[in-house]
Amino acid sequence: MAKILTQKNITKKEVIIQKAALLFKTKSYRSVSMRELADALGVEAPSLYNHILSKSELLQEICFKVGNKFTVQIEMIESSTAPTVSKIETIIRFHIKTMLENFDEVFVANHEWKHLQEPYLGDFLSIRRNYEKSLVSLIETGIQKNEIKKINPYVAVLTILSAVRGLEFWQRNKKNISQQVLEDDMVNHLLNGIVN
Amino acid sequence: MAKILTQKNITKKEVIIQKAALLFKTKSYRSVSMRELADALGVEAPSLYNHILSKSELLQEICFKVGNKFTVQIEMIESSTAPTVSKIETIIRFHIKTMLENFDEVFVANHEWKHLQEPYLGDFLSIRRNYEKSLVSLIETGIQKNEIKKINPYVAVLTILSAVRGLEFWQRNKKNISQQVLEDDMVNHLLNGIVN
């Protein structure tokens, strides 16, 4: 029927991936059929295959785009000379910003990665493990420098990563609270606690 | 072929639900076929229907069992007279314990609820909303009593709930850290922060 609409500098493949991310987020990877995706793009299902190789390629593109984004960021932070606590704060703010700006893709990478096939599944998990290791090292350094309390660094990383990840539930309340308040309060909560 | 094994006081339906929770957790609701579930129970797929009504009933049972568990707990805490900070600590510890003891079902309730059909979907979301409201009220009370810093209570609830939810990533590291350390460190992190 119609044609896939493209804006400047956006390939049709990217348009498909974006729409796929939106649908995978709301309905899950397995629940979205290629017909449904094509429908959302105003096209018949087989037409998609002029631009993509397979359904699973869509998931791969989404997951690794997100994975690379965070990897690049952590490498930048690691090579900086700021105090450890500032580094942690930077990471938390980066997570929050990225989560809110690339909501669909981050959500899908967080939730649907398990449907990746090998070797992509292994690669993705490896990227994630390395990211976590970097964070653990960061916390350990902070403890050594006495910037951070003596706690189990794995638990701290788990707590921080999970908390920022929870922003995926944010949409509902968007109206009430500004992103700035959200960011500041969460950073403060995770760094300084809530008890007076 | 074989028969569904039952222990004392456990109906065959419950055995099916448990196994379903395990499979739904690892492969997602949509990815687990009734044949696969039956296989895992040593039975043919149609035999399941002597005990259950449908695949979706399995998901309903799992989600509402978990939902009710948390609702009962929050109501108990609300009617107690302990200081607000203690109440919050109790809730965090309850989340951690429940997460670790009923891992499969909590995981499925957290991840697969979106595949519930109406009216179950609406009911489940309503239960969850009410739970969150109770927590927000608790934080607000704490702020009024000056037990807790002046922060946005929604952000605090989001941070706490997301952090404990993140325990689903815990399995991997189970070996290294005891549940007690995990619980104490996370409670401490969420209440008092990590910065010296």
Place this chain on the structure above:
DNA sequence: ATAAAAAACTAATAATTGTTAGTTTTGCCC
């Protein structure tokens, strides 16, 4: 305007899905 390339279409594929109907086997009670 026309030829070539890109991208849409229709039709069809084999596999898998949840579930039903009907039948046979199993386990228990007297």
Place this chain on the structure above:
DNA sequence: GGGCAAAACTAACAATTATTAGTTTTTTAT
């Protein structure tokens, strides 16, 4: 050990799935 209910089985269903082959339309470049 005969009868009855519970629960297994086999066979089959209609629907849906991702994907392919082959064809026609649309866009692009000259």
